Amino acid sequence: MFFDQLERIFKGVFVIAVVALGMSFFQKDKLPGPEFFSEAVLSDPLQTLTDKASFQTQINDQVYTIIPLFDYHLSGVVVTDYESGSLGDIYHHRQWKDFLNVKDLCVVWGQNVQSDVFRKLRYSSGSWTCFFQIPDRQMGTQFRSDQLSNNHILTDNIDLHRLVMRAAPGDEVRISGMLANYQNQATGFERETSISRTDTGNGACETIYVTHFSITKTANPIWRLMYRVAGWSAILAVLGFIATLLVRPAKRIFR
Numbered sequence: 001m002f003f004d005q006l007e008r009i010f011k012g013v014f015v016i017a018v019v020a021l022g023m024s025f026f027q028k029d030k031l032p033g034p035e036f037f038s039e040a041v042l043s044d045p046l047q048t049l050t051d052k053a054s055f056q057t058q059i060n061d062q063v064y065t066i067i068p069l070f071d072y073h074l075s076g077v078v079v080t081d082y083e084s085g086s087l088g089d090i091y092h093h094r095q096w097k098d099f100l101n102v103k104d105l106c107v108v109w110g111q112n113v114q115s116d117v118f119r120k121l122r123y124s125s126g127s128w129t130c131f132f133q134i135p136d137r138q139m140g141t142q143f144r145s146d147q148l149s150n151n152h153i154l155t156d157n158i159d160l161h162r163l164v165m166r167a168a169p170g171d172e173v174r175i176s177g178m179l180a181n182y183q184n185q186a187t188g189f190e191r192e193t194s195i196s197r198t199d200t201g202n203g204a205c206e207t208i209y210v211t212h213f214s215i216t217k218t219a220n221p222i223w224r225l226m227y228r229v230a231g232w233s234a235i236l237a238v239l240g241f242i243a244t245l246l247v248r249p250a251k252r253i254f255r
Helices: 002-025 091-095 137-142 158-166 221-247
Strands: 046-049 055-059 062-083 101-108 122-125 130-133 148-154 172-184 189-191 206-217
Touching: 002 221, 062 122, 062 130, 062 148, 062 206, 101 122, 101 158, 101 172, 130 148, 148 172, 158 206
Parallel strands: 148 206
Antiparallel strands: 046 062, 055 062, 062 101, 062 172, 101 148, 122 130, 172 189, 172 206
16 A cells, blocks of 8 residues: 555646646746846947967867957846757767867847847757747848857856856846957867957857856746756656555466
8 A cells, every 4th residue: 555655646746747747848038028137138249359368278188279359248147058069969079079069149229129129039049059040031131230240259267157057048147258269289179259240141240258157137047946846856756656566576476
């Protein structure tokens, strides 16, 4: 009887966790309205010539050369992101040995946020790009593509790394650092940064070596917490159910 009750409990927890997981999945990355954000996201990025010289840094036995071009400051709203070296990414870590680019953040600002048009588009990220889909021609005239950028975030600092990894769609972020080219001579890998917000296509992404990063507004904290709790609850429920099956005594069958 005791083990039968345990099985029912674990089954119930699993069902509730899966339902909560599904609900929170569609809410955790919802983009808030313009009133949620500070006035900082209305300004264009600040880009000025830098006096910083090229330098090298090492991560996981890989040596990278960073060539700063401009000092850069950006405040904006994350609309989609991509974790470099994620399970489906065969390029960054396995092929290129690029452990410096920890995450890509696709960010909007200015009139796109003020007019609320940014919430009417659909966004997705890949290992190189940020895609956006405009639903109709009227939205196309309102949305400014020069007030959106896909940013390759570079850092060799573990504290900054952790902060960057926490950023998610809907968050307001502030990024300071340098627009920089970088290379790994051992693998022959190199990447150049865009230095304009008006370019498009291949090479239009900003590559930022970050010296300061902050999440000034966190979107959907309750839904994100629910998503994490529900995910772990579902896993623990499955493990608990399996453990119950393994340790329970064999049932007697009466004929």
